[in-house]
Amino acid sequence: MEETGKKREIERLVRYLQTRDDNALRAFIDELQPYDLGEIFFELNGIHRRRFLTVLQPEEIALLLEELEPSEQKEVIEALGPAKTASVLNLMSSDDAADLLGKLDDPEAQHLLRDMQREEAERVRDLLRYPEDTAGGLMTHEYVSVYNHFTAEEAISHLRKEAPSAETIYYVYVTDKARHLVGVVSLRDLLIAPPATYIRDIMYERVISAPVDMDQEQVAALLVRYDFLAIPVVDAENRLLGIITVDDIIDVLIEEAQEDISNLSAAGPTDKGAFVPPLRSAGRRIPWLLLLLLIGMMTANLLGLFQKTIELLPVLTVFMPMIAGMTGNTATQSLAIIIRALANNQLGRTNYRKVIRQEGTVGIIIGIFCSTLIIVMVALWKQSVALGVVVGLSLFCTLLIGTLVGTLIPLLLNKLNIDPTVASGPLITTLNDVISLMVYFGLATFFIHQLL
Amino acid sequence: MEETGKKREIERLVRYLQTRDDNALRAFIDELQPYDLGEIFFELNGIHRRRFLTVLQPEEIALLLEELEPSEQKEVIEALGPAKTASVLNLMSSDDAADLLGKLDDPEAQHLLRDMQREEAERVRDLLRYPEDTAGGLMTHEYVSVYNHFTAEEAISHLRKEAPSAETIYYVYVTDKARHLVGVVSLRDLLIAPPATYIRDIMYERVISAPVDMDQEQVAALLVRYDFLAIPVVDAENRLLGIITVDDIIDVLIEEAQEDISNLSAAGPTDKGAFVPPLRSAGRRIPWLLLLLLIGMMTANLLGLFQKTIELLPVLTVFMPMIAGMTGNTATQSLAIIIRALANNQLGRTNYRKVIRQEGTVGIIIGIFCSTLIIVMVALWKQSVALGVVVGLSLFCTLLIGTLVGTLIPLLLNKLNIDPTVASGPLITTLNDVISLMVYFGLATFFIHQLL
Structure with a gap:
């Protein structure tokens, strides 16, 4: 959005918020990208922000949180209160939820984890164990995997079911019963294949994966080299633990480039914001x-x-x-x-x-x-x-x-x-x-x- | 591939090449990623390289060329000869073909363009018109688009047809009859939608697109901001011209970061190789x-x-x-x-x-x-x-x-x-x-x- 367009949009939004025109608000929000949601949110004043949050669906608040910087996230969490925050955390990608909780004080994080759904909280706790700058710290649990004895048709219908919650459905990882990663097939190949074909006959067996303790710079190099949209993360026994998607790798690349400039100039550690006391x-x-x-x-x-x-x-x-x-x-x-x-x-x-x-x-x-x-x-x-x-x-x-x-x-x-x-x-x-x-x-x- | 593994693979390949064991060669090549193809190719000596090239399918040579640096591409082109090169160029993504031809002497490039299929040559000529560091210079013509009156089912079957040649099938762009970009729908949404739904009812209308003359750095910022896998490129009348995929944007980000380091150190323009006379x-x-x-x-x-x-x-x-x-x-x-x-x-x-x-x-x-x-x-x-x-x-x-x-x-x-x-x-x-x-x-x- 360019500057003047954005200004006009915000005026429109404020009008809707003031007149409590919920239909117009809904139509307005439906056309926003998560990034725009974040941009617009911080142009509102305190009263309008809180009103705006009550209009957003929990899924939308989850998307909004994923776009914000840690200090901004804290503000939203405070406005939501712990109960609603926990329900929003359930809907976030497990990697983003873990990043958010990792930035909070430990008692507050533990409190929110207790309020979350058991299964989701387990996933997030699991991710919090890995150092932030390793494959484990970057990965998410929201991937799609199938067994190698599925047919293409079965795999696609499985995908349809998983699609709403998965980070990406464009790569489908193939495992055996013991969760060992044995292959990968792209949605593209699945769509082209005759419906009755077995996955094991169309899957690509030489899967490139990242060990869970691999440094994030090396993971980025791997993904860049092979032009992948995601890369699977495995443990020492080659069991599938999660995936890392290209958007998170881009963030790593940008972070590392800025770190290089900082180091070369001896300017001290990187800050997210330009304004530091x-x-x-x-x-x-x-x-x-x-x-x-x-x-x-x-x-x-x-x-x-x-x-x-x-x-x-x-x-x-x-x-x-x-x-x-x-x-x-x-x-x-x-x-x-x-x-x-x-x-x-x-x-x-x-x-x-x-x-x-x-x-x-x-x-x-x-x-x-x-x-x-x-x-x-x-x-x-x-x-x-x-x-x-x-x-x-x-x-x-x-x-x-x-x-x-x-x-x-x-x-x-x-x-x-x-x-x-x-x-x-x-x-x-x-x-x-x-x-x-x-x-x-x-x-x-x-x-x-x-x-x- | 790690170093020792790679060495053993190359020894295996050389053995197959020497014994002319074409079945083993085929099985070996089928399991390679394009990047590995490039890596391995340059470990071979001149005779084995030429022999290897005769074993590769034209599609595989196209993938190989896309992985190579300009100087390496020239070597492969010379080994192939003009007729085979032209047929391989037909199979390359139009953006990569344009990049390759843009690096050759003009007479040689014109000659190859004349030998290519009319339609493909036209696409590439079109791309060669745009400056290298703009949206136009980065885009490819291999995208999938549908009309807004298609149903989800029609769109998916259209996709199946286009999938083999498209750069990405994960975003489907929606145009009207005059090719104006009116929406976008992800393959994910298509799969979830009931088959009879009209595209216009599930498409996202506020498409974020890049003007064809936008600087590559701004295009990269746009894609990074919205976490897209691809971004459409439009002309001044909002007609869809092509798409830019995330892998090309990653290359831009890396290039720009290195340019920043070079500039800051006054080290002169960036070279792809570390070794310059x-x-x-x-x-x-x-x-x-x-x-x-x-x-x-x-x-x-x-x-x-x-x-x-x-x-x-x-x-x-x-x-x-x-x-x-x-x-x-x-x-x-x-x-x-x-x-x-x-x-x-x-x-x-x-x-x-x-x-x-x-x-x-x-x-x-x-x-x-x-x-x-x-x-x-x-x-x-x-x-x-x-x-x-x-x-x-x-x-x-x-x-x-x-x-x-x-x-x-x-x-x-x-x-x-x-x-x-x-x-x-x-x-x-x-x-x-x-x-x-x-x-x-x-x-x-x-x-x-x-x-x-």
């Missing part, structure tokens, strides 16, 4: 900054070693930001390239040597180009070829070092099974400050007689 | 580095203004990297937070003031914390309270400036409808170098009598 936000950012500050003081200390050189040749200082900055910049570029390649699974551990050689070559090319340029510029500007050569030579060395640091650190972290994006730009930049300035002043001190 | 890679990175180099020389020039201060107080230089570095670091953190919020659509243009105030407050908190610390450290280390105060005061000012620069630049770019991620970390860092060192030496020069 400043003290909390500062508190998150300070640990990193403190580390960087200490490295900065260490750099100051090391630079103290070259106090004499600086006193003899104060002109050296004007090129410090350029040398340090350029080193950090090339390192950040290499870092991005390596992280991109790792995220794409393009770097088997055997390719490490190849990519290091490649980035090293790039560093040399960039180094030759930039340092030649700087030699000419400095020589002309400061009328000293010697100074130009020292600055240029330093730049060459540090650009090469920067490229290699930006390449090696993420590779090393990956080898140690640490997320390479924690090798944030700021950290790499700060480390390169130290290294590059040591090289620069080291070279200048070595050539001090040529420079004076 | 070093000269080309350097060529991409040099333009940015050149800009940063020039800013670095400008900084050197400006620092020349403070030559006298530096000569009088060489100790000032040792704190330069710390001041400049910290400013860049806070700026990068703010940048990441703003970009994350913009990507999440959390910043309506009315919230700008709120977020600026928030980040400003964070800057002040961080500034007070870090500068207090630095005053104490410098005063103790250099035995000069005046020096400590000048360094600390500079740090406070520059941290505040850094936070605001990192906040304002992406907001400004967004307001100008420029992708805010082009405000890369390196650019912001380099700009902050200049600003922060000017503030530092400016303050030091002002307080020079207290310092000496």
Whole structure:
């Protein structure tokens, strides 16, 4: 919905709410998508929200809750009261219900679980056992499964029955009596097959599934690779536990991408909202900054070693930001390239040597180009070829070092099974400050007689 | 497939290829997913690849091609020869065929289009007209649509006929005689509905669709927001042109996330492969580095203004990297937070003031914390309270400036409808170098009598 359209819709809704025109309200709500329901709900004021909630069917409130952020969910739950909330929770997908209850205080969650239907509560309790960022934490119990001795016709009529409550009916999972996952068949294949065909004759036997403890990033990679709409989750004995649907995987992909950006910028953990109390936000950012500050003081200390050189040749200082900055910049570029390649699974551990050689070559090319340029510029500007050569030579060395640091650190972290994006730009930049300035002043001190 | 399993599979395949055991080969291929087909194909040597291609059905080659990167596709096309390639192109999804042909030289593409079936070639030519990163460039013609006067039963039997060639049969789009999009109904709803129900009575009329010229990022946002498996594409008159399926949208999301990381690191345009000839890679990175180099020389020039201060107080230089570095670091953190919020659509243009105030407050908190610390450290280390105060005061000012620069630049770019991620970390860092060192030496020069 675009902005002006939305505004008009909300005015219409408020009119219906005020005049208590229930027929018009019903027709209005029937045409809304769950997302729109959420959008519109939060444009209403408190009185209208409560009135709106009384008009919605429990199924609709369930859909609405699935669209909301945790803080917004809490508000709706409070307005509903515990009894109605429990009945709405019964109607939610078990994964969404578990996510919601997982965000509440434990006593409140336990209370609601007791008020829910036994079977539903059991399902949700089961899901709450798995860590949030694993296959188990993402899966839902609302899938459709059939036995391999069903016919296509039997399977379709089973599907018709299950359709209203299933997350997806487009993949039908096939199990044996002991719930072992033995095959999968798509609704598409079921529809094309002659009605009397046995499922075992049309099912696809090599099912790709995710172990229940698999990391969510790997689950996402699996689903993306095979272009599936859902992926089954199994335990160590290959028993079917649940499914994960593509919409939840998309949320994972978006979350992980944002985490990468946060890590790379050392901006601290991701928040759902843009607005965080400043003290909390500062508190998150300070640990990193403190580390960087200490490295900065260490750099100051090391630079103290070259106090004499600086006193003899104060002109050296004007090129410090350029040398340090350029080193950090090339390192950040290499870092991005390596992280991109790792995220794409393009770097088997055997390719490490190849990519290091490649980035090293790039560093040399960039180094030759930039340092030649700087030699000419400095020589002309400061009328000293010697100074130009020292600055240029330093730049060459540090650009090469920067490229290699930006390449090696993420590779090393990956080898140690640490997320390479924690090798944030700021950290790499700060480390390169130290290294590059040591090289620069080291070279200048070595050539001090040529420079004076 | 895990690594060892894959190796054994390939050995098995090679054995079948060598012994020309066509039955075993067929059984082997039938159990492969398209992705596995692509994986395995590139593990074979040249002779086995060509032999493998002769065993595959045209439909399977079509699936294989859809999985491959452009350079790999070219290799397969050459092995197939133009006549067979054209017949395979007929069987590919029109969007994938268009993507493939769009990557070839124009004469070769035109030649293949002439060899294709008229109708298929027409569809592909049509798709080639749209820019790659718009809804038109992503859509496919392989969708299922019905008229609104069909019954559920008629619709399902129509679906059965169309299923083998459609990209998805899970959403059925409803049009009037003039192809205007008037509704959508899911296969799920069709299955549940009594067979004689008219489509117009069960269809959802408020269809969410993407205009054909909509940017791919917006299309992705739309599909993600509504958790759809596909989204219809319409022209300005709301006529149905095609659909975009969720797997293509996932590719867009991944591509855009990687583009963001590249932009933020100024690493140059994204490549599909990790391995790029070093000269080309350097060529991409040099333009940015050149800009940063020039800013670095400008900084050197400006620092020349403070030559006298530096000569009088060489100790000032040792704190330069710390001041400049910290400013860049806070700026990068703010940048990441703003970009994350913009990507999440959390910043309506009315919230700008709120977020600026928030980040400003964070800057002040961080500034007070870090500068207090630095005053104490410098005063103790250099035995000069005046020096400590000048360094600390500079740090406070520059941290505040850094936070605001990192906040304002992406907001400004967004307001100008420029992708805010082009405000890369390196650019912001380099700009902050200049600003922060000017503030530092400016303050030091002002307080020079207290310092000496």
